[in-house]
Amino acid sequence: MAAAAAAVEVTVVDFWCNEFGMRARLALREKRVPFEFVEEDLRVRERSDLVRRMNPVHRAIPILIHAGRPVCGSLNIVEYVDEVWSKTPRLLPADPLERANARFWADFVDQKVYDAQARFFTNRGEEKAAAMAELLGHLRRLEAVLRDRPFFGGDEFGFLDVALVPFSSMFYGYERHGGVDMEAECPVLLRWVRRCGERVSVRDVLPSGQDMYAIHKEFYQTE
Amino acid sequence: MSPPVKLIGSFFDSPFVHRAEAALRLKGVPYELIQEDMENKSELLLQHNPIHKKVPVLVHGDHAVCESLVIVEYVDEAFDGPPLLPSDPADRAAARFWAQLMDTKCRRPLVLSFLTEGELREGFLRETKENLALLEAQLDGKRFFGGDSVGYLDIALSALSRWTAVFEEMTGVSLVGGDDFPGLRRWAEEYTSNEAVRQCLPSMEHLKAQFSAKKDKVKSVAMGHGDAAAGAVIR
Numbered sequence: 001m002a003a004a005a006a007a008v009e010v011t012v013v014d015f016w017c018n019e020f021g022m023r024a025r026l027a028l029r030e031k032r033v034p035f036e037f038v039e040e041d042l043r044v045r046e047r048s049d050l051v052r053r054m055n056p057v058h059r060a061i062p063i064l065i066h067a068g069r070p071v072c073g074s075l076n077i078v079e080y081v082d083e084v085w086s087k088t089p090r091l092l093p094a095d096p097l098e099r100a101n102a103r104f105w106a107d108f109v110d111q112k113v114y115d116a117q118a119r120f121f122t123n124r125g126e127e128k129a130a131a132m133a134e135l136l137g138h139l140r141r142l143e144a145v146l147r148d149r150p151f152f153g154g155d156e157f158g159f160l161d162v163a164l165v166p167f168s169s170m171f172y173g174y175e176r177h178g179g180v181d182m183e184a185e186c187p188v189l190l191r192w193v194r195r196c197g198e199r200v201s202v203r204d205v206l207p208s209g210q211d212m213y214a215i216h217k218e219f220y221q222t223e
Numbered sequence: 224m225s226p227p228v229k230l231i232g233s234f235f236d237s238p239f240v241h242r243a244e245a246a247l248r249l250k251g252v253p254y255e256l257i258q259e260d261m262e263n264k265s266e267l268l269l270q271h272n273p274i275h276k277k278v279p280v281l282v283h284g285d286h287a288v289c290e291s292l293v294i295v296e297y298v299d300e301a302f303d304g305p306p307l308l309p310s311d312p313a314d315r316a317a318a319r320f321w322a323q324l325m326d327t328k329c330r331r332p333l334v335l336s337f338l339t340e341g342e343l344r345e346g347f348l349r350e351t352k353e354n355l356a357l358l359e360a361q362l363d364g365k366r367f368f369g370g371d372s373v374g375y376l377d378i379a380l381s382a383l384s385r386w387t388a389v390f391e392e393m394t395g396v397s398l399v400g401g402d403d404f405p406g407l408r409r410w411a412e413e414y415t416s417n418e419a420v421r422q423c424l425p426s427m428e429h430l431k432a433q434f435s436a437k438k439d440k441v442k443s444v445a446m447g448h449g450d451a452a453a454g455a456v457i458r
Contacts, residue, residue: 057324057357071316073323083312096301100288107290108274141274 010035011065013051015042017215019114020074021062022166022205027081029201030157031088043218075106078162091159102152105145106163112138113167120178121220132178136185143188150195157199161192165202168193172209173216225302226284228254231268233261233278235433236425238382239291243279244423245378246295250304251419292322295378307375321361321368322379329354330382331445336398337390338442348396355404358383362406366413373417377410381420384411389430 010028012035014021028035040051040061047059054063054070064071064080071080082091092099116138119131142164146152152160171193174180183190196202230247232240247254259268259278271287272280281288281297288297299307308315332350339347358380362368368376383399388411391400399407415424425433434441 057328066313069313071313071320073316073320076316076319076323079319080312080316083315096297097283097286097288099300100293100297103293103296104288104290107293 009067011038012036012062013038013040013054013065014062015040017207017212018042018061019166019169022169023074023162024062024064024077024081025205026162026165026201027078027091029204030091030162030199031081031085033081033085075103075110075163078159082159089156091153091162093153093158101145102159105142105152105160108138108141109163109167113142113164117167117170118220120174121216128178132174132180135174136180139186139189143186146188146192151192157196161196165193165196166206168196169206169209169212170216173213176213228252229257229282230254231257231259231271231278231280231282233259235261235437236430237278238386239277240279241381241423241425242291242378243281243294243298245373245381245420246298246307248419248423249307249373249378250298250302252298252302252304292319292326292379295375299375305372307369307378309369309374318368318374318376318379321358321376324354324357325380325382329358333382333387333398334390334441334445337394337396338438338445344396348398351398352403355383355398355407359404359406362410364406367410373414373420377414381414383407384414385424385427386430387411389427389434392427393431393434 010033012021012024012028014024014037016039025035025037038050040048042061051061051063052059054065055061055072058072060072062072062074062077064077066080066084071077078091092102113135116131116135120128120135123131142152145160149155151157152164168189171182171190175182197206228247230240230243232244244254244256257267259265261278264276268278268280269276271282272278272289275289277289279289279291279294281294283301288294295307308318329351332347332354336344336347336351365371367373368380387399391397398404399411401408414420
């Protein structure tokens with residue numbers, strides 16, 4: 001009984017193909033925190049009772065529920081997990097400047113990468129090409145941040161790795177939808193993606209490129 | 224001894240720059256303020272914030288920190304002094320959530336409540352009042368969002384104090400200063416009276432002059448940014 005209660009102390013409300021939600025699930029797995037995954041199907045228009053109760057402001061996912069209390073905002077969730085389960089390897093570095101850099105670039109992913117990706121899938125013709133050009137520009141900026149280190153966190157998989165790696169599951173989509181040769185365009189990033197893919201957490205959380213592309217075609221109603 | 228701190232701000236008294244200054248003053252960190260002409264950006268700014276080319280930028284020794292909320296957390300972590308963020312992880316997550324809400328959901332309709340008219344204004348006012356009601360509930364009768372002292376969330380929401388008061392006076396629209404949100408009204412007075420905050424708060428007169436001159440530009444920027452957080456998936 002007690003073991004069962006402890007096992008569901010942490011719940012993540014999310015949808016399997018949500019790149020932001022993958023951040024939460026990656027963080028928990030990296031920290032070896034058991035959790036219950038409650039799926040919220042984003043193809044259904046109405047949000048569930050649970051989501052409306054736990055995130056009344058945005059009615060959105062992902063939501064982490066810990067001992068009954070919700071945490072909303074994917075990067076907030078990652079920081080929360082890092083702070084609560086602090087004995088396991090840290091995701092955010094100890095140094096304040098490195099922390100600021102990690103937060104800045106994670107915010108950059110949110111402000112720039114996600115928007116350009118959405119425009120790439122929803123627009124056509126010239127606007128689509130422009131969105132992809134912009135997106136590749138952002139990814140190259142991130143390659144410059146990575147440099148020749150194994151991870152954005154340095155020697156260890158960290159906060160910015162968690163923030164960005166979910167988006168790599170859309171790279172197959174970029175190739176199929178836009179004829180982009182990601183290996184040629186972002187070879188440094190692709191090496192990093194493969195290195196991340198060796199981690200159990202990443203293999204367990206990230207869906208295949210094919211599955212991501214298929215469901216996003218459904219969302220964006222592209223053919 | 225810590226290397227010198229410079230803060231790149233602008234001649235236009237931005238609430239984002241204020242966030243950085245308030246954090247520095249509350250932590251007791253001496254700094255040099257450099258004011259940029261945003262129509263004519265300097266090499267210093269472009270060198271230290273090549274990505275966004277915006278202010279504030281904190282320059283600590285050789286290193287730059289950009290994005291106002293990132294700067295506030297950096298100041299909290301890099302320097303000694305009273306903590307700006309709460310210590311409990313759940314409270315910290317909540318403070319960050321509400322701070323982000325200000326930028327992604329509240330700011331645009333708030334600004335446009337003042338700068339538009341007629342039906343458009345009514346719509347933005349409705350949305351703003353819903354947002355303010357959420358914040359009023361979050362404040363829950365406390366003196367500050369952080370409790371007894373000014374903290375991260377108070378700093379993040381500071382545009383609701385002096386800047387909103389100036390807009391209200393210039394347009395006759397009543398929001399924080401009215402009777403609907405007594406907690407927020409009292410909070411705004413407390414925030415603007417705080418000793419450290421006062422030193423980096425632009426005066427009502429100064430802000431009025433700036434808004435009069437730049438009203439059209441502020442409006443076109445605000446109208447141009449759609450709701451960045453719309454949709455079922457949040458960041």
